Amino acid sequence: MKPIACIVLPTYNEAENLRVLLPRVFAQQEWISSHELHVLVVDDNSPDGSGQVVENFRSRFPFLHIMRGRKKGLGEAYKRGIRHAIKLLNPELVLTMDADLQHDPALLSHMIEACSQGYSLVIGSRYVDGAQVLSFSGWRVLLSHTGNSLVRWAGGLKIQDCTSGYRAIRSDLLLTCDLEHLSTRGYSFLSALLCQLVWNGARVLEIPITFGVRGHGKSKLSVRDQAEFLGRVARIFFLRKRYRGALVNPAMSTETGEVILNITPNLQSNSAGEKKTQ
Amino acid sequence: MKRALITGISGQDGSYLAEYLLQLDYQVFGIVRREPGTMRWLEGIRDRVELLYGDLRDTQSLEVAFYKAWPDELYNLAGQVFVPTSWECPAETLDINTGGLARLLLIVERRKSDTRVYQASSSEMYGNVDGFCRENTRFQPTSPYGISKVAAHKLAESYRARGIYAVGGILFNHESPRRGPEMVTRKITRAAAGWAAGDKTKLKLGNLEARRDWGFAGDYVKAMHAMLQQPTCKDYVVGTGESHSVAEFATLVLAELRERFHGRFTNAKLEDFVELDPRLLRTGEIHDLRADPTLARTELNWKPKVDFPALVRLMVEADLAANGILTPSSLSLGAS
Numbered sequence: 025m026k027p028i029a030c031i032v033l034p035t036y037n038e039a040e041n042l043r044v045l046l047p048r049v050f051a052q053q054e055w056i057s058s059h060e061l062h063v064l065v066v067d068d069n070s071p072d073g074s075g076q077v078v079e080n081f082r083s084r085f086p087f088l089h090i091m092r093g094r095k096k097g098l099g100e101a102y103k104r105g106i107r108h109a110i111k112l113l114n115p116e117l118v119l120t121m122d123a124d125l126q127h128d129p130a131l132l133s134h135m136i137e138a139c140s141q142g143y144s145l146v147i148g149s150r151y152v153d154g155a156q157v158l159s160f161s162g163w164r165v166l167l168s169h170t171g172n173s174l175v176r177w178a179g180g181l182k183i184q185d186c187t188s189g190y191r192a193i194r195s196d197l198l199l200t201c202d203l204e205h206l207s208t209r210g211y212s213f214l215s216a217l218l219c220q221l222v223w224n225g226a227r228v229l230e231i232p233i234t235f236g237v238r239g240h241g242k243s244k245l246s247v248r249d250q251a252e253f254l255g256r257v258a259r260i261f262f263l264r265k266r267y268r269g270a271l272v273n274p275a276m277s278t279e280t281g282e283v284i285l286n287i288t289p290n291l292q293s294n295s296a297g298e299k300k301t302q
Numbered sequence: 303m304k305r306a307l308i309t310g311i312s313g314q315d316g317s318y319l320a321e322y323l324l325q326l327d328y329q330v331f332g333i334v335r336r337e338p339g340t341m342r343w344l345e346g347i348r349d350r351v352e353l354l355y356g357d358l359r360d361t362q363s364l365e366v367a368f369y370k371a372w373p374d375e376l377y378n379l380a381g382q383v384f385v386p387t388s389w390e391c392p393a394e395t396l397d398i399n400t401g402g403l404a405r406l407l408l409i410v411e412r413r414k415s416d417t418r419v420y421q422a423s424s425s426e427m428y429g430n431v432d433g434f435c436r437e438n439t440r441f442q443p444t445s446p447y448g449i450s451k452v453a454a455h456k457l458a459e460s461y462r463a464r465g466i467y468a469v470g471g472i473l474f475n476h477e478s479p480r481r482g483p484e485m486v487t488r489k490i491t492r493a494a495a496g497w498a499a500g501d502k503t504k505l506k507l508g509n510l511e512a513r514r515d516w517g518f519a520g521d522y523v524k525a526m527h528a529m530l531q532q533p534t535c536k537d538y539v540v541g542t543g544e545s546h547s548v549a550e551f552a553t554l555v556l557a558e559l560r561e562r563f564h565g566r567f568t569n570a571k572l573e574d575f576v577e578l579d580p581r582l583l584r585t586g587e588i589h590d591l592r593a594d595p596t597l598a599r600t601e602l603n604w605k606p607k608v609d610f611p612a613l614v615r616l617m618v619e620a621d622l623a624a625n626g627i628l629t630p631s632s633l634s635l636g637a638s
Binding site: 040044045046047048049051052055125128129130133156158234236240 | 372374411412413414415416463464465466467533
């Protein structure tokens with residue numbers, strides 16, 4: 025059996041984009057021979073029916089899973105998703121991407137390929153040679169560059185794009201990180217996680233991406249996110265000394281109670297179906 | 303700045319579309335074949351578009367062109383477009399018209415899956431239909447050309463189900479001074495330039511009673527662009543909603559000459575200039591094609607600006623000018 029690569033896809037009001045994105049993602053399976061592609065949508069009970077869109081697709085895509093929960097921010101959604109993906113699917117790779125169509129699924133095969141060649145963290149990067157950012161306004165460019173430089177400085181990283189949400193991570197590396205102590209809200213989760221991954225010995229590769237135009241809906245980057253981000257950068261700076269070289273708790277050490285879990289029954293029926301076809 | 307890649311940029315539609323996209327501030331790339339074709343229509347914009355070599359039958363060349371252009375929008379306008387030729391080389395027609403799109407879609411899905419793809423579908427896909435053709439009218443193609451276009455249209459539809467923004471624009475006949483000389487409208491207006499110069503040979507035509515929905519290509523390329531700007535992608539029928547016969551077209555051409563050369567064509571009858579050549583009759587002739595462009599009108603907010611008589615005038619004028627024939631009316635325009 026092929027190892028699993030699971031995409032953790034947090035959503036909030038992305039119904040229209042999911043309709044396009046999910047078929048596009050699963051179409052990429054044809055280019056990925058080394059891994060079985062799964063998608064775990066972590067939906068924070070979107071009022072626009074994102075959850076229903078996923079439900080409707082589940083008959084078409086057997087490896088599409090959904091997990092629902094209360095809205096507690098992007099970081100929390102990632103944490104929940106990653107934790108459950110690892111626990112229930114035992115994937116070799118965990119991938120993260122945005123659901124708003126700004127990350128092109130055509131890159132998935134290249135990122136997974138790079139993981140097979142010994143990299144443990146592959147980043148779809150907006151700021152290396154060959155990359156393109158199409159959609160940002162001047163203000164967003166400034167914000168993104170400033171944020172990036174701050175994280176790079178605070179974490180002592182040599183990575184060009186520290187805030188990209190398009191990543192492929194080997195699970196064994198992910199398991200050395202302490203997810204519980206990462207920022208819960210907003211976008212700073214991504215950079216905080218990145219720092220831990222690098223401190224814990226990630227072999228990093230950045231692949232240039234074309235960062236596209238948002239499909240439908242509005243960006244959810246808020247002022248509060250930006251404020252929290254600054255706080256987190258400070259934290260990264262101080263944690264850096266504490267974490268360096270230390271072995272940290274495995275991700276699965278704690279479990280939150282309120283998560284509505286949809287994937288277990290579906291998984292079982294899938295594996296049964298697999299056996300029949302073989 | 304958005305980037306557009308156009309296959310068949312040197313053709314009628316490609317050149318009009320390139321001009322339109324440049325107006326909209328696009329960066330325009332075009333694929334042309336290596337063998338010398340006409341670049342006449344690109345003369346005005348030659349320094350503002352980047353031409354790349356490629357052939358719809360050659361996957362590698364398309365891939366290289368795609369990489370260089372890295373397009374947000376891809377317009378597949380190249381093709382083997384002449385229906386009679388499609389009977390002489392049906393396999394090649396399928397390879398270019400259907401296989402070409404298949405190669406492009408594969409590259410898109412593999413390399414940049416958010417590229418929006420426009421496929422030039424055709425009214426020839428319908429075959430003989432009673433009444434108006436709509437988006438959901440059944441396709442019953444009667445020629446290898448029509449079949450190749452139906453297959454490509456369905457291919458675009460199947461990629462749409464895989465999340466690719468791929469649109470089949472079902473454009474009815476659209477003409478212009480840049481129309482290929484083998485096409486019946488251009489054949490007539492070119493002959494008209496000869497008649498004006500005193501040539502007495504009769505023009506040989508096939509079925510004079512075939513009716514088509516004719517519009518101006520410059521209008522139609524705007525619909526192509528609009529189709530790729532919609533929130534959800536679907537197919538659209540583009541046409542004027544009225545059909546005219548080949549004979550009507552030729553009659554209007556004569557009327558145009560009559561108006562320009564006072565006295566000379568007063569008693570001209572169609573039979574004096576045109577004769578029927580049974581060898582030019584088509585197998586699988588489609589007798590009447592008429593579009594119902596309601597969806598394009600309501601959703602794309604698209605309306606043709608040039609009507610049938612204006613289209614004829616435009617084409618006759620251009621062919622006269624291309625042959626260096628000045629008419630009294632153009633002389634008076636020049637003087638004023």
